[in-house]
Amino acid sequence: MAPVKVFGPALSTNVARVLVCLHEVGAEYEVVNMDFQAKEHKSPEHLARNPFGQIPAFQDGDVVLFESRAICRYVLRKYKSAEADLLREGDLKDAAMVDVWTEVEAHTYHPAISPVVYECLFNPTMFGVPTNEKVVEESLEKLKKVLDVYEARLADHEYLAGDFVSFADLNHLPYTFAFMTTPHASLFDSYPNVKAWWERLMARPSMNKLGAAVAAASKA
Template sequence: MVLKLYGTPEAVGTTLAVAMTLAEKQIPFKLVPVDLQVDAHKTPEFLALQPWGQVPVIDEDGFILFESRAICRYLAQKYESQGTPLMPAVDDVEGRALFEQAAAVEISHFHLHAWTIYFEGMGKARKGLEKDQAVWERAVEELSRKLDVYEEILGKQKYLAGDEFSLVDIFHISFGALLRPAGCDLMKTKGPNIARWWKDITSRPSLKNLRLGRPIISTAL
């Protein structure tokens, strides 16, 4: 049975990171759209799959998994021998450690600020709430400060976990791709190394095939 990905109908946000990972690993999947606008993620049926009431979730022959980063790691390991390698091999202990270090940086230094910019800049409007401009501006300042270090790192290596594209780059797509629609251009304007890296990862064929931002009902690769 084809793998099911429960996610936002346009495959944006954390759904996008999982969809991109599936595409990079050449795993056929069907997107099961969950309309957050009508609280489809808070129904008893959906909560039975994901008790926190959030997308994405995958169902692979009855194996249910949620949390986008956990899903991506699972797919990268299970389908290690096909598509793009997305994590260093298990026996590359130092490579794995550096990969985990970079993955932790995404959660510790990028995610919260990017999420806040998204939420204030567009998420609240979708819920009929008012943007708090001061909170949005503070998050932009914080992210800008963090990106100073990204700029240095990306001046020394091609991608965030080293010279190979990896899941860590994909993790940044979830809310990184929502910064611009939320009014923040930092990924383009902060510095040449970040701009080069961001252009590289957002122009990968895996993303293009997902028809970014338009509803995808199913994707057979």
């Protein structure tokens, strides 16, 4: 069976979100790189995959998808097993808690952490744009308020949705991983429950595989 295809550089945070899910369920995949400088993501071939001309896109036979979180749900559903049931759609309450904390990532955590990653990492290293310290400072203040809530939640639960790892946790990986390479990584030291949760996630075999995939992409 041909492996599924993921379109977009493995170094992209939104692509990494998909790769982590593929690793978690043990699915074979192929990354099809996109040359941004050649505007390959705006080519007719890619616009047929994603009419907004963004990455990642995804192909599994005649199923062509975009939007990283939607691709992840497809992957986690298709390759679901007793060992890897990360959406828990068979259990009404568990599935709801997975959804709640997946939405919190998208609408509350991501808007607070991603500007720090852009300002401290992507802008200076990839786009030659200097860090806007005011944006960083304001975002860190927002992030602290979010982490206060996470700290309390993770005092009573090993993972965000409950005492089981889920898509809600995995969703946090790409941007948190990037944040940890910025000068503000030590912020997490003030939140011991969050830090312990993060270390539990980082110890998962799927994260080692992601590191290897990203390293291979860096050399390519």
